[in-house]
Amino acid sequence: MSNTKNTSDSQPTQQGSQDSQKTQETQESQEPQKSQTSGESRRRPRPMEVLREARAQLAELTGMTAESVSSFEQTEEGWALEVEVLELERVPDTMSLMASYEVELDADGQLTGYRRVRRYERGRSDARRSGGH
Incomplete structure (x- = not known):
């Protein structure tokens, strides 16, 4: 027991x-x-994730279509992009009014600020980038 x-x-x-x-x-x-x-x-999000998210956030905030990203870089604070948007569609298309926006994102890819840096007609060459002529 x-x-x-x-x-x-x-x-x-x-x-x-x-x-x-x-x-x-x-x-x-x-x-x-x-x-x-x-x-x-x-x-940190991957660069393509940042690009897609930046375009989507900018389009949602401004109501304008983001057509392309002309510059993109990783910074100490996050990311910096320059995004080309269609501001005013005209006929013919070469006369449409475009704009470049500087877009800043934090390290997580969330938009923290943007500002328009220039406006131009789609069909015009940019003298500023073609050597100043």
């Missing part, structure tokens, strides 16, 4: 040990998920 008693005495200890082991396993399995989640939010 003492053998039975030892077994019954040890069962709660084993059960308690199993419960604490399950709790520890659950906590350990949750910890990597938490760190993965926080790691994902800290991951």
Whole structure:
């Protein structure tokens, strides 16, 4: 009978040990998920993700179609882009009014500011970039 008693005495200890082991396993399995989640939010977005998101955010804010990105660079604060947008559609298309916007994004790719830096007709060459002539 003492053998039975030892077994019954040890069962709660084993059960308690199993419960604490399950709790520890659950906590350990949750910890990597938490760190993965926080790691994902800290991951810098890829350049193409930034470009797509910047165009979409600028279009939503201004109501104008972003046609192209003419410059793009990573900065200490995040990202800087120059985006060409269609401001006023005209016929013929070469007379449509275009604009360049400087767009700033934070490290996560969220738009933090923009400003129009120039306006021009689509069909006109840009003297500023063609050597000043």
